[in-house]
Structures are given as C-alpha cells and as structure tokens.
Amino acid sequence: EIVLTQSPTTTAASPGEKVTITCLASSSVSNMYWYQQKSGASPKLLIYSTSSLASGVPDRFSGSGSGTSYSLTINTMEAEDAATYYCQQWSSNPLTFGSGTKLEIK
Amino acid sequence: EVQLVESGGGLVQPGRSMKLSCAASGFTFNNYDMAWVCQAPKKGLEWVATISYDGSSTYYRDSVKGRFTISRDNAKSTLYLQMDSLRSEDTATYYCARVPFAYWGQGTLVTVSS
Numbered sequence: 001e002i003v004l005t006q007s008p009t010t011t012a013a014s015p016g017e018k019v020t021i022t023c024l025a026s027s028s029v030s031n032m033y034w035y036q037q038k039s040g041a042s043p044k045l046l047i048y049s050t051s052s053l054a055s056g057v058p059d060r061f062s063g064s065g066s067g068t069s070y071s072l073t074i075n076t077m078e079a080e081d082a083a084t085y086y087c088q089q090w091s092s093n094p095l096t097f098g099s100g101t102k103l104e105i106k
Numbered sequence: 107e108v109q110l111v112e113s114g115g116g117l118v119q120p121g122r123s124m125k126l127s128c129a130a131s132g133f134t135f136n137n138y139d140m141a142w143v144c145q146a147p148k149k150g151l152e153w154v155a156t157i158s159y160d161g162s163s164t165y166y167r168d169s170v171k172g173r174f175t176i177s178r179d180n181a182k183s184t185l186y187l188q189m190d191s192l193r194s195e196d197t198a199t200y201y202c203a204r205v206p207f208a209y210w211g212q213g214t215l216v217t218v219s220s
Contacts, residue, residue: 033207035151042201042210043143043151054208086151088207094167095141095153 023087115214128202
C-alpha cells in the first residue's frame, strides 16, 4: 500500500499569504489528486492529474509534482480557503489518501 | 446537475448488518465506475470499495474484504454497500462518489455500538 504523508499537519495563513502543502508518497505515483473539505461538508475535488484545475475551482489553487513528491499551492490565501486538504493517489491499489492538512486563517 | 444521495445509515449493534444506498441522478449512471469512501469521526478519508460501470469488477480495501459487498442497479441508478459483521471500527460517515471523485454525496453516518 502506498502511504501518503502530508505536511504540515496544521498551519495558519494570513489573507493574501501564499500557502504550500506537500504530499510525499512512499513509492512513485504517476498522478496526484487534491481535495478540500470544509467542516461538516463533503470533500470537493480541487486538482486532478497532478496539476489540472477542477471545474469551478479558483485559479489561485495550483498543483505540481512528480514521482514521490507533490504539492498544492494557494497563491493568495482567502478566508474561504480555511479547510482540511487531502492528497490522494490511485496509481496503485489500494487507492489511498493522505492524512490531511488543516489550514486555518490568521 | 449531478446528485448523489446516500441513505440507510444509523445505529447498529456489533456483528449485525446494514445496507447503504446511493441514488444517482443528473448523469448517465451506467457510464461510470462508482465508489464508497468513509471517514471516521474527526479522522481522514479512507477508500472502502469501487465497482466498475457494469458491475463486473469490484475492489475492496483489505479491512472490509469478505464483510462488505458493493453492488449497483443500473436500471435504478443506485449504488449499494452491504455491510455485514459490523465492528465498532466501521463507525464512520460513508460517502458515495463518482469515479474519479469529482462528485460526492452528502454522506450517511453509520454508528456501530451496543
């Protein structure tokens, strides 16, 4: 099973600040997916195939990476971006998620 | 508009069974693989099972193999998860999702407790 390790576990950012969340895979994966989950809500797809923006997602979000190292970047933090973020791979069975990064607004 | 609506959750005793349903609308159901993902209280997301668009192939995480069965009725645009021999560690909100996970239901809470 491929283990996805996210860092940081928790972080806070001021409005306008740049935020980067990292996801390290225990083995190489071909693509990474990123989800946003706000309190009490279902997860929402942000990024698919490592760097493609899902429909309706603001372009301040971006994804990058390859092999075992991937990242999600929020170019300018907004209050509505406060949420928990998860990475996910399905290059290898079983499909696995990272343990999540909680992002708070300062 | 794509909609996924889960139902069937609730309180169940350890060792008993429960069947979840997910009613799909707004897309051609039999064109898509479907999956169940769960989230224990205050915990992260965990994939449970996936079924191919025609129901011919199913995949499960190890911890539910032999206890859970994913199925679908394409005529009714409905996805199911039959959960047998439930354990306290199965307590979670169960989401159905259209593969690849661009659409999720609102989730249904399953609590396994005596």
